[in-house]
Structure formats: C-alpha cells, structure tokens
Amino acid sequence: MVLSFLLVGVLALLPALSRAFTNPVIWNDLADVEIRNINGVFYYSASTMHYSPGAPILRSYDLFNWEFIGHSVPSLDFGSNYDMANGTRAYVEGVWASFFNFNPHTNLWMWGGCIDFWHSYIYTAPAVTGPWTQHTQIYKCYYDAGMLIDDDGSMYVSFVQNNNIWVAQLTADATAEASSQEVFPQSDTYGYLEGTRMYKRNGYYYILADHPSTSEIVFKASSPFGPYTSKVLVDTVSPPLTAGPPHQGGIVDAGNDTWYYMAFVDSYPGGRIPILAPLTWGSDGFPSVDLVNGGWGSSYANPLAAHPVPSLTGTDTFSGTSLGPQWEWNHNPDTTKFSVNNGLTLKTATVTPDLYSARNTLTHRILGPSSTATIKLALGGMADGDRAGLALFRDHTGWVGVARDGGALAVRMVTDVDLSQTGWTTTNTGADGASPVALPKGAATIWLRVKADIAPASDQTAQFSYSTDGSKFTNIGGPFTMENSWNFFMGYRFGIFNYATVALGGSVKVSEFTLSA
Numbered sequence: 001m002v003l004s005f006l007l008v009g010v011l012a013l014l015p016a017l018s019r020a021f022t023n024p025v026i027w028n029d030l031a032d033v034e035i036r037n038i039n040g041v042f043y044y045s046a047s048t049m050h051y052s053p054g055a056p057i058l059r060s061y062d063l064f065n066w067e068f069i070g071h072s073v074p075s076l077d078f079g080s081n082y083d084m085a086n087g088t089r090a091y092v093e094g095v096w097a098s099f100f101n102f103n104p105h106t107n108l109w110m111w112g113g114c115i116d117f118w119h120s121y122i123y124t125a126p127a128v129t130g131p132w133t134q135h136t137q138i139y140k141c142y143y144d145a146g147m148l149i150d151d152d153g154s155m156y157v158s159f160v161q162n163n164n165i166w167v168a169q170l171t172a173d174a175t176a177e178a179s180s181q182e183v184f185p186q187s188d189t190y191g192y193l194e195g196t197r198m199y200k201r202n203g204y205y206y207i208l209a210d211h212p213s214t215s216e217i218v219f220k221a222s223s224p225f226g227p228y229t230s231k232v233l234v235d236t237v238s239p240p241l242t243a244g245p246p247h248q249g250g251i252v253d254a255g256n257d258t259w260y261y262m263a264f265v266d267s268y269p270g271g272r273i274p275i276l277a278p279l280t281w282g283s284d285g286f287p288s289v290d291l292v293n294g295g296w297g298s299s300y301a302n303p304l305a306a307h308p309v310p311s312l313t314g315t316d317t318f319s320g321t322s323l324g325p326q327w328e329w330n331h332n333p334d335t336t337k338f339s340v341n342n343g344l345t346l347k348t349a350t351v352t353p354d355l356y357s358a359r360n361t362l363t364h365r366i367l368g369p370s371s372t373a374t375i376k377l378a379l380g381g382m383a384d385g386d387r388a389g390l391a392l393f394r395d396h397t398g399w400v401g402v403a404r405d406g407g408a409l410a411v412r413m414v415t416d417v418d419l420s421q422t423g424w425t426t427t428n429t430g431a432d433g434a435s436p437v438a439l440p441k442g443a444a445t446i447w448l449r450v451k452a453d454i455a456p457a458s459d460q461t462a463q464f465s466y467s468t469d470g471s472k473f474t475n476i477g478g479p480f481t482m483e484n485s486w487n488f489f490m491g492y493r494f495g496i497f498n499y500a501t502v503a504l505g506g507s508v509k510v511s512e513f514t515l516s517a
Contacts, residue, residue: 072111
C-alpha cells in the first residue's frame with residue numbers, strides 16, 4: 001500500500017553523514033534474529049508470538065537502515081485459539097525463533113518453525129514479499145530452528161530437543177525429515193542452549209546456539225552431523241546501551257568474506273532490540289566479535305555505503321485496500337469486521353468487557369527510545385456500549401479512547417488492564433485513571449495520542465492525551481507506568497481497538513495514524 005512518509009528520517013541520514021552507524025540499528029522489538037544476504041540485499045526475520053500476520057520480513061541494503069516489507073506467515077493457522085474462538089486465546093504462543101532462507105536450487109523462499117512445542121510448519125514463497133503459503137507440517141518440533149541450504153541443495157535444520165542440539169536433514173521436497181542426529185549433548189560447560197542458527201563457510205559447518213540472556217556459542221564441524229568443536233562468541237558482554245547482554249542472533253557475510261553479527265538485547269518495556277557488530281575470523285576457523293574496550297560498540301564503521309530507506313516515522317492514511325507490513329493484529333482478525341480504503345474502518349467484532357478478549361486490535365511497534373502515536377478517529381458509527389481508542393498494549397495495558405453509553409460520548413483514560421503471568425488470563429479489565437470527559441452531542445471526530453518513553457534508563461512511562469481539533473491536545477490522567485518484566489517476551493505496542501460491551505453493530509473509522517520520534 002502507499003504510505004505517507006516523511007522525507008528520509010534523521011535517523012537514516014545520520015549514518016550516511018558520519019559514515020558510522022549507531023546501535024541499536026533499529027529500535028524496534030524484533031527478537032530471535034535470522035538474517036540473510038541474498039544477491040547483495042539483506043533480509044531479516046523475527047518472532048511475533050500471537051501477533052498476526054507472523055514472522056515479519058525486513059530489508060536493508062547496508063545492514064543498518066531497515067524497512068518492513070512483508071510477513072512469512074500470512075495467518076496463524078495453528079488452531080482455533082489463534083482466532084480467539086469461544087473465549088480461547090494464544091498469548092505468548094505462536095511464532096517463536098524460526099528459520100528463514102532462500103533456496104537457489106528451487107527458487108523458493110522458506111520459513112519454518114515449531115508451533116506450540118508440537119508440530120513444525122514450513123511456509124514457502126516464490127518472492128520474498130509473497131505470496132507465502134503453507135508448504136507442509138512435519139509432526140516433530142524443530143524448536144528454535146536454523147536452516148542451512150548446502151551447495152548441493154541439501155537442506156539441514158539445526159534445533160533443540162531434550163535440551164540438546166540436533167541436526168535434521170529434510171527430504172528433497174522439504175515435506176518430511178530424511179534423518180536426524182544429536183550433535184551436541186547438554187553439558188555443564190555451557191548449560192541450557194537454544195536459539196540455533198546454521199551456516200557454512202570455507203567448507204566448514206557452523207551452528208550458533210544461545211545460552212539465554214547472556215551468551216552465544218559457536219560450534220564447528222567438517223560435516224553437518226559433526227563431530228563439533230565449540231568456542232564462546234560472546235559471554236555477558238556489556239551492551240551498547242543500558243540493557244541486557246547481547247545474545248541470540250545471527251551472522252551474515254556482507255560481501256568479500258566480511259562478516260557481521262546481529263544480536264539483540266533485552267530492553268524492556270520496549271522489548272528485544274537488534275544491535276550489530278563486525279566479526280573477525282581467527283586462524284582456528286572460529287569468529288570473534290570486534291569489541292570496543294571490552295564491550296559491544298555503540299558505533300562502528302558502516303559495513304557498506306549508506307542506503308537510506310523510507311523513515312519508520314510518518315503518517316499512514318490507510319490508502320489502498322490493504323495494511324502496510326508494519327502492522328500486526330492481536331491474534332488473527334475477523335476479516336469481515338474491518339476494511340481498508342482511504343481509512344481503516346473497524347466494526348465491533350467482539351462483545352466483551354475485556355480488551356484482551358477483543359478481536360481486531362491492530363498493533364504497531366513503538367519506536368525507541370521514545371515515540372508518539374496519534375490517531376484521527378471518526379465516531380459517528382459508534383453504538384451504545386462501544387469502546388474505541390488507542391492503547392499502550394502489553395500484559396499491563398492502559399488506553400485513551402471514547403466510550404458511548406446512553407447515547408452520550410465521553411473520553412476515557414483506563415489503566416490497569418492486566419494479564420496474569422501464569423496462564424495469561426485476564427486479572428483486571430481496567431479502571432478509570434481520570435474522570436471521563438464528556439464530548440458535545442454530535443461530536444464526530446477526535447484525535448487520540450500516546451507518548452511512550454521506553455528507554456531503559458528512563459522512568460518508562462507514557463502520557464495519554466486527546467484533542468477535538470487536531471491541534472491542541474489535553475492530557476488525561478497521570479503518567480502510566482509500563483511493565484518492564486521479560487515474561488510476556490514481546491515489548492509494548494501501540495494498539496488501535498474498537499469493541500462492544502453490549503451488542504455488535506457499531507464502527508469507527510481511523511483516517512490517520514502518525515508516528516513521531
């Protein structure tokens with residue numbers, strides 16, 4: 001779809017002027033990095049859990065300017081709970097660490113991952129932007145998988161099983177497993193490992209594996225099935241910003257055997273954000289990260305000439321007939337209850353007092369270290385009992401929106417909408433954090449705004465506000481304090497919602513979404 005973007009953003013221009021990029025390369029929640037260089041263009045895949053479509057694809061021409069271009073999993077067709085059917089939900093399930101690659105022997109893009117610790121799904125596409133379709137299910141869990149496509153076209157998948165590292169070879173048509181073998185047993189040396197990635201360089205096979213939240217280990221062998229020797233790549237390295245240690249990433253050849261490591265750091269409440277550093281290969285055939293004073297550098301020389309892409313900030317007017325690739329729904333949407341056509345129309349899809357059970361909440365990642373989201377909302381189609389607005393969405397949620405009750409409209413700021421971290425059941429549907437503000441009878445349009453500060457060393461709060469003219473905004477309620485625990489995995493997002501508490505039939509129209517840094 002066509003988006004209304006600002007001209008090239010300041011963040012994209014700075015690396016070009018300084019000839020050095022800064023970390024994080026993109027301050028978005030994009031965990032479980034799988035990164036590929038295909039014909040000189042870089043592609044990035046990440047986890048999305050219960051958000052749909054799943055497994056976003058980003059593109060870069062220089063490794064530090066990135067843009068969203070699509071998703072590998074167009075719909076979470078993994079069970080009725082992903083549709084919120086009959087009161088079921090799938091929070092923190094779905095798309096976890098998965099593999100992503102291009103097979104030059106079949107000219108197919110491939111994505112694969114284990115869902116619900118049960119079955120592994122493989123999706124393929126003739127082009128990176130799709131159409132992506134489900135290729136097969138393999139009735140085995142390739143947990144935290146990486147894929148290597150060998151020189152002869154053989155496909156190998158590294159994964160974790162029973163806390164040990166395994167490698168499977170797929171059949172030539174990638175519809176089943178041909179064989180599998182344990183290649184590294186659990187040991188006291190490294191402890192529990194996950195997040196595998198598989199590569200080949202100079203005739204040697206490599207598997208990266210992550211010790212959660214602290215370190216990355218590299219395994220090396222002359223055969224895909226080993227035996228492997230190992231070496232630590234990073235271990236509790238100080239990050240380039242106040243966050244957790246770099247870990248669970250992928251490596252990529254930027255050309256001419258010049259390699260880089262893209263890891264992420266735990267930076268809640270914003271989530272897990274990617275950082276980049278060059279690699280040097282030693283005489284022993286193992287890589288090491290180029291550190292700065294013993295830590296991960298906040299800046300390095302550009303891998304390639306800067307190639308700016310459209311800014312992540314700007315205004316989306318929802319032109320065309322489909323959503324842009326930066327958007328993801330909370331669970332699969334009811335496609336009969338929304339439309340895109342010079343604006344986003346959201347019909348109520350669920351009768352519930354619980355935002356977490358409401359279908360068709362549309363989400364957008366927060367851009368760190370702080371950013372502001374503003375929507376322009378048409379209210380004329382709201383029915384009694386409807387709630388529509390803009391949320392700061394995670395397991396501890398707040399929102400600013402409009403409620404229609406008894407024919408009257410009022411602006412509300414609601415806080416303490418909470419999920420339990422055990423079972424992800426709703427423990428609180430929220431309460432007013434400020435006195436509702438009545439709107440004039442016949443009010444047709446309102447602007448809603450959330451300003452969120454997700455910098456790890458900040459107060460990590462958000463401010464909600466509204467406007468009746470799109471110019472003068474009035475704060476409603478005090479600062480909302482975000483949850484910064486890791487348990488939900490995904491970071492905070494802006495969420496656009498419209499749900500009914502009485503009966504279906506109402507609707508709202510969002511004509512603009514503006515993200516500013």
